[in-house]
Amino acid sequence: MPVLMHQAKVLWERGDYSELEKLFRRTADYCSNSETWKLNVAHVLYLQDNKFDVAASFYEPIVKTNYDNVRTTRRTGSSNPPWQTGPVSSGVSRNSGSPAYSLSKEREREYSLPS
Numbered sequence: 001m002p003v004l005m006h007q008a009k010v011l012w013e014r015g016d017y018s019e020l021e022k023l024f025r026r027t028a029d030y031c032s033n034s035e036t037w038k039l040n041v042a043h044v045l046y047l048q049d050n051k052f053d054v055a056a057s058f059y060e061p062i063v064k065t066n067y068d069n070v071r072t073t074r075r076t077g078s079s080n081p082p083w084q085t086g087p088v089s090s091g092v093s094r095n096s097g098s099p100a101y102s103l104s105k106e107r108e109r110e111y112s113l114p115s
Helices: 002-014 017-026 035-046 052-065 067-072 082-090 099-111
Strands: none
Touching: 002 017, 002 035, 017 035, 035 052, 052 067
């Protein structure tokens, strides 16, 4: 796994997301049980056009598993992380029961300006 992640980092820094997706596809047989692998695949898919829904399918189980930890973590950057915006903006999880939707609404309340 460390060698794979190093190769992935090199491709990521080049911005070669399609090649990075191919690398992850080749390693799916022996890495697909790793949450780190799934998260990195989700990031790569999210950054490619027209693959938000596929990325959401990778993010959703991770968010569900770690929902309480994500909710209590303070955001340090000014932009929304892909796991938060991807599923909601792509229309995959527009139902109010999904973790991504709930978290999005919670973040909106947390960072909204008083009227």
